[in-house]
Amino acid sequence: MNCSRALRPLTLLTCAFVSSSGFAAKTAANQNTQIALKLPPGATMTAVGKAIEGTPDVYRFKLANGMKVLILPDNRNPLATLRIKLDAGSNREKPGTTGLAHFFEHMMFRKTQVTPEGYYDRILAGVGGRGNAGTSTDYVVYESSFPGPALDKLLTVESQRFKFLDLQDPYFTTEKGAVISERRLRYENDPLQRGQEILRKAAYRGTPYEWLTIGAKKDVELMSIEEARSFYRDFYTPDNAQLFLGGPFNVETALQKINDTFGDWQGKIKNNTSRRAERPEQEVAGKEFVCSENIFEEQHSIVFPSNDNSYRSSILAQVLMQILNDNPDGTIQRRMTKQKLATAFAVYKTTWQKNSQPYVAWFKLNKQQSFEAARDYFYKELQAALSRPMTQELKSVLLKQQEVEESDVAQKMTSLVEFYEWNEFFYGDFRVSGQTKKIIEDLTTKEFQTWGRNAFSPKKAFRTGVTAPGKAMPCSEFEKTASLPK
Known part of the structure; x- marks a missing residue:
């Protein structure tokens, strides 16, 4: 699951134009200096700025082949971080060919058409990376x-993986076998994961979120080289990567x-059908997707469908969790644990790219604990949190918590890169966290209550859960029964 994160806003810098001479000019909003950058042919600079005070600016470009490039010049230590993210997750798959997205997580470390087996790992290890x-x-x-100093080597070997991956045997069969073994160990031999796979198929039927990222068992076993080549050709393209x-x-x-190294990477992403994340609300509202397995700890979720994928909604979800945790008796999880209602608890907003993003209340219980009791306590605390006036004092506390998180992220360059990358991928702007402070400062009690009671x-909620034996139908029967919720 992807849980939303946020930081408070700070100085944003303005991005100027790209001239026909290939130079980009950038003027900082709080500076009188102008910096000119010579760009590669066909490349454009699309943004420059920051969201955390005291950290370097991030520069965003687009190469002629459509690839998005973001650079964070940070001289605080000699180490570098390189992250290449593609919109090529499991929601790009179709029934019958699931598991391809995860398969490449394995295959990309094998040989390419221009380098031998194990070359990537040897180069990386050779430079101490x-x-x-x-x-x-x-x-x-x-x-x-x-x-x-190893940047040249790393860019070369990375680009070779994305341009020239060698999809053929024996490496294809070897990695396919590794995925089959991983699936057996992590899912098929784990009662909790096995049950959750069955429930996911029922709750998200008809959407590309109904299968696990690792893929359905039969699909993985029958995966062909041609299917893998097609996925690589369709989605491992420069215009689908950052x-x-x-x-x-x-x-x-x-x-x-x-x-x-990457400028000659060719290809265009294949347009596919809309990736609807959820079934229509009327199909799932009030439904309970619950079955039992031989487990020691139960897991339950109350899912609240939402069509609001705005950054603001993710901040409001964080505000709610912070208010739920702001109690003299400790966080809501600690209170539930102390009262023996649950062993773990969280509220979050799921982040799905360009899609609906439901809110989730997640519970972990032991065999003796009651989901109904934990659920009722959550709803009681939820109403109390939504009834709390949005005072200036409360806002100060919320902003201080954001500043602490911001400080933690800013201290480590790798964390800063991952944070900005997350914002860019899911919200289309690495500077989006610059809205956080204003969202909190402008938030009124009425707006917060209206949002919370609707969200x-x-x-409109539905429940999923894997319980201990005797509390619900066995998951194996749930999967086969004709009464499976539709």
């Missing part, structure tokens, strides 16, 4: 950290190096 990858419903991201580089670099020089209306 490290790399990783991750897949979600919305994206796949490839990340690496390395000493700044590259974020942070480290001790000159912006102009770094941009030129990126263009030299968390029990009438």
Whole structure:
């Protein structure tokens, strides 16, 4: 799941024009100096700015092939961070070919058409760096950290993976086998995960969110090389990618190096059907998708569908959680634990790119605890939180909490890059967190109450849960029954 994050706003810088000579001029709002950048042919500078005071500006460009590039010049330490994120998560898949997005998280570390097997890992290890990858419903991201002087080597080897991946046996079959083994270990042999997969299929039926990121068992087992090549061709394209580089670099020089290595990457993303994240509200409102497995701790969620994917709504969800936690007896999770109502609890807004973003109340219970009791306590505390006046004193507390989070992120360049990257990918502007302070300062009691009572209306919510045996139908039966909620 992707849970929203935010920081308070600070100085934003203005981005000027790109001239026909290939130079971009940028004037800082709080400076009298002007900086000219020479850009590669066809490239444009689309934004420059910051959202955290005392940190370097971020520069955003678009290469001639459509690839988005963001650079954060940070000289506080000699290490660099490179993150390449593609809108190629599991919601790009279709029934029958699920699991392809996650498969590439494995395959991208094998050989390319121009480099031998294991070359990427050897280059990265040789310069003292490290790399990783991750897949979600919305994206796949490839990340690496390395000493700044190794930038040329890393850009070269990274670009080769995206332009020339060699999708053939024996490597395809080897990595497919690795995914099958991973799925068996993490999902098929885990009762909780097995149950949640069944419930997800029921609750999100008819949408690309009904299957796990790792893919359906049968689809993974039957995955073909041609299907993988098609996915790579359709979605591993420059206009579907954003590259974020942070480290001790000159912006102009770094941009030129990126263009030299990625500028000849060709391809256009394949247009596909709309990726509707949720079933129509009337299909799921009031439904309970609950089954039992042989587990020690239960997990339950109350899902509140929402069509509001604005940044403001994610901030209001954070404000609500902060108010729920602002209590002399401790956070709401601590209070629920102390009263033996739950072992863990959270409220958050799911972040799905360009899609509906439901609010979720999540509970973890032991076998002796009652979901109904935990649910009733949450609704009671929710009403109390929404009834609290939005006073200046409360706003000061909320803003102070944002400043603390901001300070934590700003201290580490890798965290700063990931934070800005998140904003850019999900909200289309790395500076969007600059709205946070104003959102909180302008928030009225009535606006907060209206939002909260609509967002968390029990009438439109549905429940998912995996319980201990005896509390609900076994998940294996739930999956087969004709009475499966429709």
